[in-house]
Amino acid sequence: MISAASPPGHRLVLTLLRAAVPLCLAMIAGMVGSLVVTSVLGQHDTVTLAAFAVVTAVLNPASAAVQGALRGLGPFVAPFRDDPAAAVPVIRDARWLSLAAGALGAVAVVCVPLLATVTGVPDEVVAEMGLLPWFLAGYVLIFASTGGASTILVALGRNRNVLWPTLTFGVALGGLTALLVPSLGLTGVGIAWLVGGVTSAGVAVFNVRRAVGRPVGQSRPRPREIVKLARVSLPLAATVLVKFAVLGVVTFAAGTTNTRDTAAHAVLTTLTGLIMMVSLSIAQAAVPEIARAPDTAGARRAGRVAALLAVSGTLVVAVLLLVAGQPFIGLFTDDPAVRERVLGLLPLMLVSAAFDAAQAVRGMGLTALKRSSSSLGYFALAYGLLLVSVVPVARTWGITGLWAAMTAANALLVVLQGLGFHRHSARVGAVATA
Template sequence: MTRRRGPWWALVATAGPLYVTMIASSAAALVDTALLGHYATASLAAFSVTIAVFNPVMSMMQGAERGVLPFVAAHKDDPEALLPVVRNAMWLGYAVGALGALVVMGVLTFAAARIGTADAAVQIVCVSLSNVMYTAAVAVGQAVARTVAVAARDHEVAAVRRIVAVGAVLALGAAAFFGIVLVGLRHQVVSVFSSDHVVLAGVMALLPLLLASVATDALQAVSGFGLVGLRVTRPSLTWTLLWFGLLGVVAVPVAESGGLRALWSALVVANALQVVSKLASFRKHSALCAAAEPLPASATA
């Protein structure tokens, strides 16, 4: 009889390759940021506005694809049932990507660009550093969704909650590791992206808020992926629309009145509110795993 793997090993074994793949796919944007930062601050600022449009579109497409993770995990031993799931996910990605290309813009970067050229450059460097660290949480979250889906199928409430707890620890651990490296090598790391002393000083000043943002973002991502694993997607959508919607409304006036520090502080608050809301929703809906009937495809918050 084979011994069942614990959640630690299962999550690490799945998240590791995912993280490497995701970092490799985003390497081009990091290189572009570094090259433009050493070419001219104005060019880096202009690039930040372009990325403000491109990144949300890609995030919407990736989010649509991640939504099918629990369905893929549920049919991992049934290739014939898996094929239509993958095919439908492909068309879903196309549809969401086309819609996102028409209506989406990164509000925070747009707000930073309104302050000034240097602030827009600081913003894109901070976003680039944040993305490298946050990608680890996304990789862990995808592993959480897959593993939770299997445990939920077997109606194991304790296992479902333990998987998300382990995922949260792993995501925070990864964020802490990258944060320590970034703080210890801050001058060397930041200078890779720009030689402008104003930009360098601006990024250094935002490092504490950047790290707080990554930590809270990691927690909300893992709890959101836990809900995805339960096939309960409406709570995540509700809380994201509520808290990030409010952030989007106040982003420009906050940035204009308080600068980038106020803007990143608002982001930390929005992330923290998402953590509390999504964890509460996860605890509520994970209790349904004990029911004999399969979990619903969606539910209210």
């Protein structure tokens, strides 16, 4: 396989920034499309919005798990950046794995009405779902059929092309939702989501074809090679599920406090998501640089620069939030008591986000080294401790205690992921020469 040294010093910084900016813009485009859907449904009918929220409560972790699995493809494709056509067999193997993961996610989404009924969701909300779970299950399969196009493009250095599939999806989703929901309700959302997914997948597949210089096609599955991909991809998907599940329990624990604190927690969680887009973009951009490093020094340099950039980006956003303060938070709530609570907890949330940014880069660094199973183990430990503590912490110290606990968990992850990356990166030169 072909490898190249990571660019030293400021060249590495510029390389990571050029790669991260399109990824961050793509995340923003996807978020805007989802916000349009929520806004249109909120103005349409309260029951419709509630039904949509229940379905997406399963869709989001299912999609995130599939996406997490696809990100594990990066270190397998990155070494072929100088000869993209040679990556085609790996891309074909990835499609088989992603379709398997997508099928599981689609089944989970289809089962939402049954799960909602069992868990006591009101009958009118379940009935309102209609065909939406089936449309969204189709979307998950279509998304999986691209075989991790975004990861492939980043690994091959075609970062600008990552924006267009997501932008296409966001425009199609937002425009069709506004057009169809007034007459079709949630069925209109389902149609918009599915059409947006098909259009986005078409753009993604076209971009991959241009990147490798030939049609990718499909071949018979190669079980041994697919297993190699799965050993990196599946632990990464499991890590995403662990984080989603534990943070869901944290939200539940916040809901046991009081209405004001529950609302404040929701706003703080939304702000955290906005902040994390910066660090996640840089973390993904760093994967090819770490994977292509010929020696330990190169891998550690790429990981160190990426971590500094991610934390710096988080701190910049933190300063903007602190300066904007109340006017910006007012976009999320018009309740003065909730705004006051959010402002009081904002510094703690920002510290938690900074730790989260650093651990995310180290975690993706382990993925680049094909050691995502180690990252899963660290997550299981840190978030396992968080899981068992959230209920008593919420009862004793409220959401202040919850955010302190999340900060401690993220700080522990920084240490564990950092030590893990240092240990496994020591073998980069040995593996390359073996």
